[in-house]
Amino acid sequence: MKVMTSRTFVKNAIYDDATKTLLLNYFNSFSEFQTTNPDSPISKETYEDYLNTGNNVDKLIVQEGARILRTFTHVENVSFNIE
Numbered sequence: 001m002k003v004m005t006s007r008t009f010v011k012n013a014i015y016d017d018a019t020k021t022l023l024l025n026y027f028n029s030f031s032e033f034q035t036t037n038p039d040s041p042i043s044k045e046t047y048e049d050y051l052n053t054g055n056n057v058d059k060l061i062v063q064e065g066a067r068i069l070r071t072f073t074h075v076e077n078v079s080f081n082i083e
Contacts, residue, residue: 003071006060008042009033009051020076022068026051028083057082 004010011032014023027033030047034040050056065078 003067004064005067006050006064008037008040009047011036015075020074021079022072022075022077023079023081024064025081026083051082 006026009026011025011027013025015021016023027036030044033042033047050060060082061080065080068075068078
């Protein structure tokens with residue numbers, strides 16, 4: 001998922017070939033992110049600014065979704081799980 005600007009915050013990505021859907025699961029909290037990425041220079045403030053602001057999340061969904069659909073022509077749907 002190198003084309004994604006938010007890839008740092010993606011916990012995992014699952015592609016369902018039957019539905020041609022890419023499901024992106026983002027970390028549920030900064031604690032979960034930090035546990036998985038203990039050496040990351042990302043601060044709690046940066047994490048929260050990126051994923052806890054409505055405008056940023058809306059922008060992420062539109063821009064990342066478009067980028068994925070444009071880059072991976074076999075993907076027809078993108079689903080985001082951001083809690």
